[in-house]
Amino acid sequence: xxxxxxxxxxxxxxxxxxxxxxxxxxxxxxxxxxxxxxxxxxxxxxxxxxxxxxxxxxxxxxxxxxxxxxxxxxxxxxxxxxxxx
Amino acid sequence: xxxxxxxxxxxxxxxxxxxxxxxxxxxxxxxxxxxxxxxxxxxxxxxxxxxxxxxxxxxxxxxxxxxxxxxxxxxxxxxxxxxxx
Amino acid sequence: xxxxxxxxxxxxxxxxxxxxxxxxxxxxxxxxxxxxxxxxxxxxxxxxxxxxxxxxxxxxxxxxxxxxxxxxxxxxxxxxxxxxx
Amino acid sequence: xxxxxxxxxxxxxxxxxxxxxxxxxxxxxxxxxxxxxxxxxxxxxxxxxxxxxxxxxxxxxxxxxxxxxxxxxxxxxxxxxxxxx
DNA sequence: TCAGATAAAATCGCGC
DNA sequence: GCGCGATTTTATCTGA
Numbered sequence: 001x002x003x004x005x006x007x008x009x010x011x012x013x014x015x016x017x018x019x020x021x022x023x024x025x026x027x028x029x030x031x032x033x034x035x036x037x038x039x040x041x042x043x044x045x046x047x048x049x050x051x052x053x054x055x056x057x058x059x060x061x062x063x064x065x066x067x068x069x070x071x072x073x074x075x076x077x078x079x080x081x082x083x084x085x
Numbered sequence: 086x087x088x089x090x091x092x093x094x095x096x097x098x099x100x101x102x103x104x105x106x107x108x109x110x111x112x113x114x115x116x117x118x119x120x121x122x123x124x125x126x127x128x129x130x131x132x133x134x135x136x137x138x139x140x141x142x143x144x145x146x147x148x149x150x151x152x153x154x155x156x157x158x159x160x161x162x163x164x165x166x167x168x169x170x
Numbered sequence: 171x172x173x174x175x176x177x178x179x180x181x182x183x184x185x186x187x188x189x190x191x192x193x194x195x196x197x198x199x200x201x202x203x204x205x206x207x208x209x210x211x212x213x214x215x216x217x218x219x220x221x222x223x224x225x226x227x228x229x230x231x232x233x234x235x236x237x238x239x240x241x242x243x244x245x246x247x248x249x250x251x252x253x254x255x
Numbered sequence: 256x257x258x259x260x261x262x263x264x265x266x267x268x269x270x271x272x273x274x275x276x277x278x279x280x281x282x283x284x285x286x287x288x289x290x291x292x293x294x295x296x297x298x299x300x301x302x303x304x305x306x307x308x309x310x311x312x313x314x315x316x317x318x319x320x321x322x323x324x325x326x327x328x329x330x331x332x333x334x335x336x337x338x339x340x
Numbered sequence: 341t342c343a344g345a346t347a348a349a350a351t352c353g354c355g356c
Numbered sequence: 357g358c359g360c361g362a363t364t365t366t367a368t369c370t371g372a
Contacts, residue, residue, distance in 0.1 A: 020139060020142055026118050057334070059365095083183070095332060148233065162226060193313050196295065204346095214274045
């Protein structure tokens with residue numbers, strides 16, 4: 001018995017630890033890339049661009065065209081219902 | 086005139102485009118890493134581990150780090166408040 | 171016809187308006203409470219305390235609670251994983 | 256000396272504690288109201304409305320009209336610069 | 341005005 | 357497919 005438990009189904013600690021570390025490694029990379037993106041936005045701001053608008057642009061390019069149309073349609077329906085058109 | 090607008094002081098399209106593309110590049114990397122993480126969880130599941138438990142473990146370790154940082158920060162605040170910095 | 175549209179199956183404006191107003195009502199309350207909190211911090215500052223330190227304290231106490239919950243959850247996960255639930 | 260410190264400028268613990276508790280009290284209220292709002296959205300969904308669209312409506316009503324127009328104008332400039340118009 | 345904190349909103353993963 | 361919780365993204369706010 002390796003570590004004080006007598007249940008054969010006990011957890012393989014080393015194996016588990018390896019998975020946890022691999023997850024933490026990729027999450028570290030993700031965090032780095034997120035900071036890199038933040039710096040790009042700061043750089044754009046220094047260059048005189050509005051970061052908020054750039055975010056919208058990126059989001060628009062991401063967004064599926066059909067989906068966008070559908071959302072706009074629903075929005076217009078609601079606006080009409082409220083007399084805000 | 087380059088592209089249908091006659092105000093020379095309008096937005097510098099090439100410069101803007103460069104920023105947008107850089108953002109999209111790092112976001113592509115982020116997406117890749119997120120998928121890598123997803124695969125690790127699948128792999129762990131195949132190895133007989135409960136992904137939910139691993140997520141909790143990772144979250145706890147994250148919290149430990151955050152808590153330690155928080156405590157260190159408040160200690161510094163106290164020291165500063167007492168003029169001991 | 172009540173407001174310029176002739177499709178009877180359009181959105182029920184009154185019903186929608188009621189939801190919008192209920193949301194805006196609770197958001198007004200939230201805003202009041204947020205201002206109340208802000209005043210408490212100002213009061214503390216007037217009393218000679220460093221608001222930043224108090225914020226850290228509150229954050230730490232929040233984290234303590236979160237951490238305790240997290241630990242309890244993972245304990246339950248482990249128990250379940252070992253068939254001891 | 257009340258609690259083991261010999262610095263006259265030491266913190267008044269009871270006073271500090273009172274502030275912390277007052278902050279935590281209003282934050283508890285805020286959390287309650289936030290849940291109330293969530294329930295309203297759920298109710299709206301049950302009534303057949305799209306919560307996401309209602310959120311947009313509420314946001315639009317919050318947002319200053321002039322500001323909204325200005326943001327849209329910047330966005331259009333950028334779109335033109337990218338040839339996305 | 342600026343970054344850092346806070347809150348709001350959207351998205352994703354998972355179990356039912 | 358839906359709700360629910362967790363993560364991520366976006367927006368707002370505050371203090372320096």
